[in-house]
Amino acid sequence: MRVLAIDTSNLVLSVAIVDEERVLAEMTTNQQKNHSIRLMDCIAELMDATGTTPEQLSGLGVAKGPGSYTGVRIGVATAKSMAWSLNLPAVGVSSLQVVAMNAVGFPGLIVPLFDARRGQVYSGAYRTEGMESVILQEKEQIILLQDWLPLLREQAKGDPILFLGEDVRLHRQAIVEGLGEQARFATPAHNHPRAAHIGYLAMRQLQNGGNPHELVPEYLQLAEAEAKWLAQKQEGSAKE
Numbered sequence: 001m002r003v004l005a006i007d008t009s010n011l012v013l014s015v016a017i018v019d020e021e022r023v024l025a026e027m028t029t030n031q032q033k034n035h036s037i038r039l040m041d042c043i044a045e046l047m048d049a050t051g052t053t054p055e056q057l058s059g060l061g062v063a064k065g066p067g068s069y070t071g072v073r074i075g076v077a078t079a080k081s082m083a084w085s086l087n088l089p090a091v092g093v094s095s096l097q098v099v100a101m102n103a104v105g106f107p108g109l110i111v112p113l114f115d116a117r118r119g120q121v122y123s124g125a126y127r128t129e130g131m132e133s134v135i136l137q138e139k140e141q142i143i144l145l146q147d148w149l150p151l152l153r154e155q156a157k158g159d160p161i162l163f164l165g166e167d168v169r170l171h172r173q174a175i176v177e178g179l180g181e182q183a184r185f186a187t188p189a190h191n192h193p194r195a196a197h198i199g200y201l202a203m204r205q206l207q208n209g210g211n212p213h214e215l216v217p218e219y220l221q222l223a224e225a226e227a228k229w230l231a232q233k234q235e236g237s238a239k240e
Helices: 035-050 069-086 095-103 145-156 168-182 195-206 224-239
Strands: 002-007 013-019 023-029 059-063 090-093 109-115 120-129 133-144 161-164 183-185
Touching: 002 035, 002 069, 002 195, 013 035, 013 195, 023 035, 023 195, 035 069, 059 069, 059 195, 069 090, 090 095, 090 195, 095 109, 095 120, 095 133, 095 161, 095 195, 109 145, 109 168, 120 145, 133 145, 145 161, 145 168, 161 168, 168 183
Parallel strands: 002 059, 059 090, 109 161, 161 183
Antiparallel strands: 002 013, 013 023, 109 120, 120 133
16 A cells, blocks of 8 residues: 655644555655645655656545645645546545654654633643554644643543643643643654654555545634624624
């Protein structure tokens, strides 16, 4: 099985081609650049570098969010389009779980985190499953950091809590104030997502197929414009 994996859900752009035993190629950049312009070039470059033809692909995996609304849509739309045109299955993987995979083997609670503004974060809590994956312990959600930290302390049951993600630096002081020495922090190399992890998480799902038409983003909240539109619609209905 050979899988093409894509992540454009945040600032990092990552693309990989993996099989059951090897990461055949992976490209990851962490720059403020337009994913919609660069993504297909990256895919073409990795396909060429690995000698992979479309016929050799068994399926696609893509980070489905949460994250940047535009970024998530770029990755999901690309994966759906490629899968449909090549008649391949495609599945989505949580963007938070992808980052959590960097800490497989950590003997405590693993907490990937993306900034969601106004004191909020996108986050979830995971624990290592064997030495191959992570399993969800506390559901992924958008939540005020001040409300999230007590929940994590309770879930950790005295174990250390490892925070990962490019945005952790924005909240590090608040995390330390809330959790003290129980809080641990990853190195910069462990903070960004890797498409190779998407490939292996997707590979498990692809064994059961994956209809690209059913692949949808998971934002964990409505876009601000959509929320305002719904509020206005409900307000109008109430007046009728």
